[in-house]
Amino acid sequence: MRAAPYDCLIIGGGPVGCLLTLALVRQGARVLLVDPQAAGARADDQRGLAMATASIRVLDALGICARLSGVMRPVDSILVADQGGPGVILLRAGDAGLDELGRVVPAGALQGALEAAVADLPGDLCDLRRGAQVTAVACEPASMRVEIEGPEGRAAVPARLVVLADGGRSPLRERFGFQIDSAPYAQAAVVCTLTPARHPGRRAIEVLTRSGPLAVLPAPEGRVTIVRCVASTDLSDALGQGDREWCAGLTALLGRRLGALAAPGPRQGYPIVQSLATPAWRGRLLLLGAALRTFHPNGAQGLNLSIRDIAALTEAVVAALHAGGDPGADLRLDAFTRERIVDQRITATLANTLWWTTSRDLPGAGLARAAGMAAINLCAPLKQRLVLRAAGLAGTLPRLLRGAPLPMLGPGPYGHAPQATSALPKQPA
C-alpha cells in the first residue's frame, strides 16, 4: 500500500465499483478497490442485464465488450403488452434512427469480465484488495483516512476521494453517517433462463401482469432470460414450484409468443426495494450505484443509470486531477451531484410510475392503459424520445458516453491516449 494518497478509493467491487476503477485507471488515476468477496463469487448470477447502447459504448471503450463477444445479444425492439387490457406498444430502434437499443449481457459473465479486466490493470495504478473490509473512515483536511482489514493484515491509507459502491444491503452507509429511506414494492423478481420453441430474436418482450412485469430477454445458445415479478409473499412458492408448473404459469402469461418452453435453468429470487441514501456525499465520501439508490427493475435502468453516473464522475475526477486540483473537494462533489440529480430522479420516477400504473387493479384501468399506449403509438416524437431513453441516449451525455476522449494523466496504462468510440463494435446476428 502507498503512503501518498490514492486519487480514489472504491469500496465495493460489483459492476459499479469495477467499472469506475477501469474508467479512472484508464485515464491514469491511482485507485484502490476493496471488496470482501473473492473473485468469481457471483459467477452463477442468472440475470440477463439489458445494457443500453450508451452503456455498451462505455463497456466497449473499457475493453469489456471484447471479453464478452460470445455472450452478448443485441436488442433492436421492445414489445410491451398489457395482460389486463388490450394495450400494446412496440418500440423499435429504427424509430429513432438507431440500429440497436442495446445488448443483453449475462450478469455472471459481465461480473467475471469486469473482475478479470480489473485484475489485469497495472499494479502501479490499481491496488486490488479482495477478501478485505473497510472498518473505519475519518475525514482529514487534504484526504480521507481509510482503515482496511484483510488477509494482509490491517492498514490505514489516505485517499482524496472515497466512493462507496457496496450495493443496497451493506451496513457501511449507516455506519458512515448516511440515512437510508427505503420502501418495498411488495414485489420480488424470479429469474431463470430457458429454451423457447419460438425464439424472439432481437426483440425483448415485457408483459405487464398484475403481480408485476414479466420480461423476456434474448440469451446465448437459443435461450431466453425470464424475469418474472411476483408478490413478495409468493416468492418462496415461485422458487419452489416444479419446472412443469413454473413453465405452465409463464405460458399462461405469455400466450403463444414463445411456443413451448423447455429446459428451465435454476431459479433465483431478488427482493425489489426502493431506497435512497442521503446525503449523496459527505466529507470526501460519495455514494454511487445501488448504495445510493435502488428502484424497480421494470425498465432495466439501474446499472445503465449508474454507468452514466460513472462516466460523469470519471470526467469530473480527471478534470480535477488534470488541473492539479482535489477530486474530493466539496465544490467538486457538489457540482457532480447537481449535474446528475435530474437524470437520476427522472429515471427512478419513470420506473415508479410504470410500477404504480401497472400494479393497480382498478375498474377501467386496463382501458386507460390501452388508451395511453395507443397515444404513444400514434405520437412519433414521443415514441422517438422513449426509444432514445431506452438506448441511454436522451439528454446531455457525459463525454465517455459520447465516445469523446478525456485528458490523460501522464502516459497512461496503455501508453497512448484513448480512441474515440462512437460506433458500436460488430455483433454476430
Ligand SMILES: Cc1cc2nc3c(=O)[nH]c(=O)nc-3n(C[C@H](O)[C@H](O)[C@H](O)COP(=O)(O)OP(=O)(O)OC[C@H]3O[C@@H](n4cnc5c(N)ncnc54)[C@H](O)[C@@H]3O)c2cc1C
Ligand atoms: C432482478 C433484477 C434485474 C435487473 N436488471 C437490470 C437490467 O437489465 N439493466 C440494468 O441496467 N440494471 C438492472 N438491474 C439493476 C442492477 O442489478 C444494479 O443497478 C447493479 O447491480 C448495481 O451494482 P452495484 O455495483 O452498485 O451493487 P451490487 O451489484 O450490489 O455490488 C455491490 C458490491 O459491493 C460489495 N460489498 C458488499 N458489502 C461490502 C462491504 N462492506 N465492503 C466492500 N464491499 C462490499 C459486494 O461484494 C459487491 O461486489 C436489475 C436488478 C435486479 C434486482
